[in-house]
Every structure is written in structure tokens, then in C-alpha cells.
Amino acid sequence: MAEVLVYVDHVDGAVRKPTLELLTLARRIGEPVAVALGNGAADTAATLAEHGAVKVLTHDASEYADYLVVPKVDALQAAHEAVSPAAVLVPSSAEGKEIAARLALRIGSGIITDAVDLEAGDEGPVATQSVFAASFSTKSRVIKGTPVITVKPNSAAVEAAPAAGAVEALSVTFSDKATGTKVTGRTPRESTGRPELTEAAIVVSGGRGVNGAENFSIIEALADSLGAAVGASRAAVDAGWYPHTNQVGQTGKSVSPQLYIANGISGAIQHRAGMQTSKTIVAVNKDAEAPIFELVDFGVVGDLFDVVPQLTEEIKTRKG
């Protein structure tokens, strides 16, 4: 059976959920061979094996942390040469897409980014993408070289599928371009203890209607009652009420949770682009004409300062 390379996104050995989803998709095409780089690379093996990786290629060097993108492209290219896979799958993070694109160029392949689904096809894997602010869905194929495809979080279920997961050291020679972009400082983001926005099953967002940084505690309280992540519209982020890392939309995160709750958000096209594929959509807005109501499964026309706290209380009561 053909092998499929899966690029592993991990933090010091802890594998992030989108990579496990990628293993589910990879198994539809062939046998997943994982590539884990950097600090803690070998520690990823047990989790990857549990989810279907037949092999885990690992390599660690200081270059991965000290320089951007190119060292990882060099490594993935080495893995591609070693394995000759049927496809290369990479999580659709900002860096993931850049790594994938440069790899594709080097190996003479086409690239598809931000796939939301992947199936095996007679002429190679077929990727589903969501385009034009999710108003269209397309099916595409790479028609030259080894398909390189980046896949968005929440595109497949994480499934247990025990496999050998044999760890093998990958041999990597860095190119002379590897040290071009130096990382001179790094300030890690403080964890809020809430789920990762792009990975969360439920997202609770606030917009301009929240009317102030201090009022975001109302949004956070609702999120916490549901174990949800907190999102924000660009209007709320630009006003300085919530961090940009929480922005949902075209220039922020694109989310596809089971449930999206929009509070005080009008539903501009650029916001919709980042949340329109959510399974269930709910909104609270005092303007009955707000475009967000065109998308909702359930909407409340009302003041969020009344509705949201009442909702949070009711959820707490019901959950006991």
C-alpha cells in the first residue's frame, strides 16, 4: 500500500489535534508515515502510533527553533526522498501552508491549501475546499507530481487505529538558505486554560455589541459554562477589547465547530468567511435586520447584556 507523509504539528512532543485528524484522512489514501521535527520529536511517537502512523520519522536540531520555515522544508524534502509517498499532508497553519508550498515547488508538485475533506480518487486524492467566504464548495486535484495538501482543523474525526509507529531517525542536510530568517526573540502566549479556538467543539464570540474590554467577561462566562473557546470579531479586536489571536474571520482564524454562538456581531462577509461552516449557528443581536440572522439555526433578537447572562445561568442550572 502506498505511503502518505503526514507533517506533525506538536509542542515539545505533545501532538496537536489537527495532526491526529490528518492521520484519519491519510488512512483513506494509504499508510501514514509521520514526520516529527524539533524538540520532543521522538515523544510524539506513542500518540501517533495509536492513531495509525506505521512509521515516525524524527529529527531534532536547533535550526528548527532558531530559523523560520526553510529548515522544516529541508527536512520534509528529505522525508519525501526517503519515502516516495503518494501524497504529503500538512496541517493548515500559517507556517504549515508556507512549508507545504515551498516543498511543492521543490519537488515539482502542485499544492492545495485549506482542504476541509479528502477522499481517495482514481487519479489521486480529491480535496474539498470551501471558497468565497464559504459560499462555494469545490473539489480539486493536484495533477502534477506528488500531491501536497494542507488540511484545516476540524476536517475529520480523530480515530484510534493502532499501528506500529516505529521511530526512525531522519537524516537531514540543511540547505544554505536554512538560516536566512532568524528568530531573535520569542514571547510564548499565555494559556487561558480554554480550548484552542480552531480546535474547539464550541466557540462563543463577541463583537462590537459587547462594547468594551471589561464586558468580555460576560462572553467568557458563557464560554466557560459550555467549555468553549472565545472568539471575537475584527471590530472588537481593533477596538483593543480582545487579542487578535482570538479574531474569527478572513484575516483571523477560520473555525468550524459543532456550535458557534455570535453575540453582538453583525455578520459581515469577512466574519462569515471564518465561521460559516460551523455545524450549528446561534446569534444574539438587538438588530433583527443583522445579516448574521440569515445564517442561524436559532437567533434571539435582544440585548446581549440581558440574554447572555440569563443563558449562562440557565446552562449552569441545567448542568447542576
Place this chain on the structure above:
Amino acid sequence: MSLRIVVTVKYVPDATGDRHFADDLTVDRDDVDGLLSELDEYAVEQALQISENADDAEVTVLTVGPEDAKDALRKALSMGADKAIHVEDDDLHGTDAIGTSLVLAKAIEKAGYDLVISGMASTDGTMGVVPALVAERLGVPQVTLLSEVSVEGGVVKGRRDGDAASEQLEAQLPAIVSVTDQSGEARYPSFKGIMAAKKKPVESWDLSDLDIEAEEVGLDGAFTKVEAANERPARTAGTIVKDEGEGGKQLAEFLAGQKFI
């Protein structure tokens, strides 16, 4: 010595308009109003600021696109760029990201550059990979997705706000950077700027000017193929209630019915 900045800008269909596909499954660029991609305005803005802080700098805006793409160049010129290059060729129709990066890289080399500035993503394709591809082709460092950027003594520095961390980056020129919409509001063209733009030079190049064969680009040269494009069915109309004091509870009831609580 003068600092030569090339800004790559894309002409895109208006996102607030009714965007769709043409019969050959390429983005329909004929029936929809187009404009300079809003995300590339941030690139033009940063180029202008860097040039204002340099002793001697020149800002060239570059686009690869159809006839109408001149509008995007005009807008960038009226914001303050010095000159423009339009790569236009019938054979470019249907070019994908890999092909676009080839054309941009060849044009950037022909124009001469110390620094290339791109937007974070185009608002139609939204791949966000062209700057990385151009870097790979030119063999220069990529310093992408910056929310802050500066150039001093032949070094470009910037801040990249990622999910896990905020990183300070630096690279020697020549280099390519891309900037996000967090990098600072783009200026509006002044009346004076609009008038001055009419006199600024716009060069037109075709594929032969760049030694690119027709087969390397366009639909024929594409590395990917769109096999189907379907409009997403409109979401079925949901229930909308007016809050009469019980809105939160009604919402909770709905969520419980959907097993979220």
C-alpha cells in the same frame, strides 16, 4: 544607494459582491467589479512608510493580472508609490499559485529589488502562500505575516504574531516580507495623490519580456485542477425569537434540544 522596494498587489473581485466561477472553473473576473485587494493596501502602506524613513528609496508596485488590474496599480500609485509594472498576457488566464510565483519572481528580478513586500493573502484565493513561493524561487529570506516591520542598515526586522508565540524575526536584504492587517491602517489617496498618479509611469510586460513559455503558466501549466464547484445550499431558515425577558432561557432550551447542554 537607493533602496528598491517592489510591492506585489493583486486585483481581485469585490468580496462584498456576488463572486462566482466562470464555465472553465476559474474565478469569474469579468462579471464582478474588481479592486486592489484590501490586504495589499497594507503592503503598499508599509512600503511607503519604509521609503519615507529611508534616505533614498523607490517604491514600485507590481501586478500580474488582466487589463482591468491597472485599476489596482492606479490606486497604489495614488497612495504614493513611484511607478508600476503590469504583467499582462492572454496566456496567463487560469494561472495557479505556483505559476503566479514564477511570473512574479521573474518580474521582480527584471525590475531589480532590495525588498519585496506582499500582502498576507489575496482576498479571493486566500492561500497566503505566494510570498513563500516567491522567496523559494528568488532564493532570498522570507519574513512573512508581520504585524510590525522596519528596515535599517540592510536588515529587515519584524514581529510575527503566531498562535503559540509572538516572534521577533530578522533577515539580511534582499528579502521578501508580507504584512498583516495588524501592521497599521492604510492611507487614503489624497486628491493631490490621485492627480499625481495619472502622470506616473506604468510599464506593461508580457510573458516574452520575462522569458516565460506559455505552457509554464495558465490553465495548461497549472499544477492543480478544480473538478467541480458547487454553490453551498443556503442554510435552512432557523428559528428567530424576540427577547421578551425569556430569550436566554429559550436559547438554553434550544441548545439542550441539540444536546449541547
